[in-house]
Amino acid sequence: MKIISNRFSIIFYSTLFNLLFEYSARGSREFVERPLLVMVLFGIYFTYFAMIEDLILRCRPKNIELFMVAFLYGLFPTAFLTRNLFNPNIYGGIMLIGVNIGTLMIVGILSWGVVQGMITLYFANRILPRDWDHPRMGKVGWGLAIFYQLVVMIKAHFNPVAPYGALSGYLVVGLLVVLSSTILVASLKTPRPQKLPFQSSRVMDFLALSSVLIYVILGTFFISGPAIVTSQPLNLIAVTIENIWVIICGIVFFAYRWWKKSDVQI
Numbered sequence: 001m002k003i004i005s006n007r008f009s010i011i012f013y014s015t016l017f018n019l020l021f022e023y024s025a026r027g028s029r030e031f032v033e034r035p036l037l038v039m040v041l042f043g044i045y046f047t048y049f050a051m052i053e054d055l056i057l058r059c060r061p062k063n064i065e066l067f068m069v070a071f072l073y074g075l076f077p078t079a080f081l082t083r084n085l086f087n088p089n090i091y092g093g094i095m096l097i098g099v100n101i102g103t104l105m106i107v108g109i110l111s112w113g114v115v116q117g118m119i120t121l122y123f124a125n126r127i128l129p130r131d132w133d134h135p136r137m138g139k140v141g142w143g144l145a146i147f148y149q150l151v152v153m154i155k156a157h158f159n160p161v162a163p164y165g166a167l168s169g170y171l172v173v174g175l176l177v178v179l180s181s182t183i184l185v186a187s188l189k190t191p192r193p194q195k196l197p198f199q200s201s202r203v204m205d206f207l208a209l210s211s212v213l214i215y216v217i218l219g220t221f222f223i224s225g226p227a228i229v230t231s232q233p234l235n236l237i238a239v240t241i242e243n244i245w246v247i248i249c250g251i252v253f254f255a256y257r258w259w260k261k262s263d264v265q266i
Helices: 006-033 035-059 063-081 101-127 139-157 167-188 202-221 236-260
Strands: 227-229 233-235
Touching: 006 035, 006 101, 006 202, 006 233, 006 236, 035 063, 035 101, 035 139, 063 101, 063 139, 063 167, 101 202, 101 236, 202 236, 233 236
Parallel strands: none
Antiparallel strands: 227 233
């Protein structure tokens, strides 16, 4: 279903999918009682996927390149917004050079890379396949999107609840950003694949639709019980189930991609 235009429809559906992801961990009460938070989250995801959609049009990135973009972007909110990358009290608390390995793997790779990256974009294009000729975002659009992201992350970075990382942790983040950016830029300079028409996949349909169903159930019915507090209060049971599902999605996606031996069209 088209909303205003093909470009904004894809961005909107991608944003909606990720708001459901947030809804599942925060619960319906949090969304009702904190409408300003919902608006901020909407802005974060909308501007992020506006940049991703424009990057797809301009560079036609392969799966691995989009995965790297999602991982690279995810480093910033986990390091400077929630600061979960430096939190020793979550994901088993296994720390290496100031970085929580569980957070890096589950949030950085599986969540941002697979669920909030590959599955999100597949979900949006499944509803409305991309028009490769729709208008691109200009310099003003890119400037506004980056400005919004910076303002939110700078403001959230001073949240007194979330722990600050050690210097070694920030150095690791800087190194990961430099390495990922260098590899990504070099990779994008290689010849691009043709603009292929969208093709549905039963495996991706299962992951996308199951994700939506699980997120709605978690956010609607798992709204009480013990809470886990990072930079925001989250429902412990819902977050635990959500993380298990993220791991399942990662395993299924990588197995499917290996079996398919070609990119999943997203």
